[in-house]
Amino acid sequence: MFFDAHQRETVEAAMARIIPTDDLPGAREAGAIEFLDRYLSGIDFVYAKPDGSGFETLEGKRADAWHQRIDRLRATYMEGVQELDRASSAAFGAEFARLDPEQQDRVLAQVERPSAGSESGLQEAKVTSGYGAPVEPALQQTSAEIDLDFFPLLCQHTRQGFYADPIYGGNVDRIGWQVIGFPGPTSLAEVHAGRYSTLAYFAQGQTDSEVEANSGA
C-alpha cells in the first residue's frame, strides 16, 4: 500500500463526497480507497489475469512505462492531499478529514475550480477533467490519466473504485453495479469462459433458438 494513515483517511473522506452514501452505498462502502491504495502500491495490480486467477507480471518497456506512470500519480496525490488540507485550514481552521461533509464539499468545489467565480476558471476546470469524468460523453478515445490534475484524477479513480471489477479491490460485493442496476458478471472467470450473456436485456419477442444460438453456454 502507498498512502500513510493521514493520506488514506483524507483521500477516503474526499471519495466519500465524490460518490456519497445516500439510501444506497457510496464510495466508502464500495472500498474505493482500497482500490486506489492498491493501484498506487506499485505495478503488481495493474492488470488482473483475465480468468481472475491473480494479476499479470509486467516486464520490459511495459513495466518501465507503468513505473513512470505510478510515480507521477503518487506525486499528484501527495501534493493533492496537502492542497486539500491547506484549503481546509484556510477556510475552516482544520484538516480536510476533520471537516463536516458540507464543509468538505465546499473545499472540494474550491479545489475543483481554483479561480472559482470567474467563468474562464470554470471552463478550464471542465476541460481538464477529460475522459471518464463525464463532462462530455466518453467516445472511443482512450484515457490519459497522468495528464489530469489532482481533483479530476481523484474523481476518475473514485469512479473506477466504485465500478471496476471487484478483483481490483473496490466495488466490494459488486455494490457499485447494484446501485445503478448493471448486472455485471459474478466474476471475471464467467466472462472468460463465455458463460456471461446479456441477451436477456435485448428486445422482447426473439425466438428461443436465437437466444440459444448466441448465449454461449
Add this chain to the structure above:
Amino acid sequence: MALESKPERVDVCIIGAGASGAAAAKVLTERGVRVVALERGPWRTRETFGGDELANVNRYNLWPDPLLNPRTVRTSAEEDPRVELFCPVPQMVGGGTVHWQGWLPRFIEDDFRMRSIVGEVDGATLADWPISYAELEPYYDAVEWAFGVSGQAGANAFESPRSRGYPCPPMPLSRYAQKFHDGCGKLGLNAFPTPQAALSRPYNGRPATVVSAFAQQHGDPTGTRSSALNVFIPNAVATGRYDLRPECYVREITVDEQGRAKGAVYQNAQGEAYEQEADVVILACGAVESARLLLLSQSSRFPNGLANGSDLVGRNATFHEYSSAIGIFDDPIYAWAGGGYVSASTFEFYRHDESRGFASGGHVAAAGVGIPLPINWGLPDQPTWGAEAKRYDREFFNHSMAVSMVVHDMPRHDNRVELDDGVVDAWGLPVARITLTPHRNDLDQGRFLIDRCAEIMEAAEATKVDRVYMQRVTGNCSHQHGTTRMGDDPETSVLNRWCRAHEVDNLYSVDGGPFPTATGANPTLTIMANAWRVAEHIASARGGQE
C-alpha cells in the same frame, strides 16, 4: 545498429498483421506465396482477453501506451505540437479488429467518385478513386463470407448492388436498436440492422458469437467474434507459408541500387536487429504508421522518405470524427447489452445532397453512450462528482443511449502526418506528428448529422435529448486514411490503382492510407476488401496458383 545474420529471403514481406496485413497474408499464402509478416506488437491468444473494463478501456491493456508510443498533434504549422494519443489503434496481431465491435457497412458507388459528384470544394483536395465500387464488389463479398458477417441484404435502401446476400442473418435486436427503428419509422426514414463482424448463428465450423457486455474495446476471450485474429490469421497459418513474427518493430524499408524496395530492417523483442529481404514489400501498419515508416526510410535515392518524391506521403490525412446525440428514455433500454453496438443504422443522410449546403454526408446509427459500461459511461450535462452525479448514474445508466454519426471529413493538402522533430518513442524513433485543421464542411456536416440523430430519438419519444456537436477532429474513431493516396496521376497520388508506389515498383500499401477520400462510413470492411484485391493482383502477377 549492427545487424544479426540475415533471415532467408522471402517472396513477400508484410509489415503489420492487423486487418489489412492479415487479409493480404491470407490471400497470398492461400495462393502459394511465401510470406513473412513483421508485427510490432504481441501475438495474443483469446485466453489473454477478458471482461475487464478498467484494464481494457482505462489502462492500455489493448490500446497503445502513450508513454511508449506517443504522437503529437497541432492545428497548424505555426503552432507548437502537443503530445496526445491521437487516433490510436491496438498494436498487436489482429490490430484494431481485436477490440472492435465490427460495424461493417459497405461503401456505395458514389463514394468512389465524390469529386465528380460534388465538384471542387474550396480548401479541400477531394478526388475520385481510381477504382469503382463494381471492381471492389467481389472482394466485399469475399470478406463478408470469410467473416460470416451478420446483416440483411436489401434492408439498406441506399446500398449499391450486391452479388449475393449476407452469410448470416442480422444479430438479435437490441432495445437501443429498437428505439432507433421506431424513431426512423415515425420520421419515414429507411433503417437497417448494422452489418456486424459477429455470427448470429454457427458458421463455417465456428460457434455463434457470445453476446457479452464486454465487446466494444474489449478482446474476445471466447474467440467467437469475427476478426482478423480469429479468421484471417488462422487461415494464413494453416497454409504453412505464413511466417508471422510478433514483437518485431520495423524501423526502415531499405532500397537497392535500382531504387526498388530491398527489405525491412527490424528489431525483435530482444533488441536484435535484422534485415528481412523480399521480392515485394507490403505496408499494412495503418495510415498513420505506414506514412511514418515511409518517412523514416530515407536514402540518397529518396532523401525525403521512400516513394515521396512527390511530397505527398502523409498528406490528405483524414480521420472521421464520431459524435452523438444522447437520449434518455422512460423505459430501460440497457444500452450496454451486447457491448453497446448491436445496432441499427440509416444511410438517409449519407449521400451528397446539394440542397444541404455542404458536401457529402455520413453513416448514422444507434449505440450505447460512448463505452456504455459503468466506469466510462456519462451524460453531457452530468456533474463530475457529488450527490447529483450519483443520481445521474442511478437514474439514467439503464435509460440512456446515443444516436451517433461518422463525419466524412474533407481531405486537405496541409492536413498531414510527418515525423516529429522533438518527440521520440520508446525505441528512439521520431513519432508521428499530425497537423490538422478541420474543413468548414466537416463542422457543417457534423452539425447537420447530429441534429438528425437527435430527431430520431425525439421521434422515438425520448424524454430528453442532448446534442453533442463536434468542435474539432480528435481522432476518436481510430479510423485513418489518405496518407498514401492512390490515383492514376503520379503528380497527385502516391500509389497507383493497385496500391503500388508510383516511384517503387515492388512496394505496396494496403491499409486505409490508399483511400483518396474518407467517405462517411466505417472503413475496415473496405480496407480488408481492398487488401484482398491487391493481394490477389500480386499473386496473379507472380503466377501463383488459383
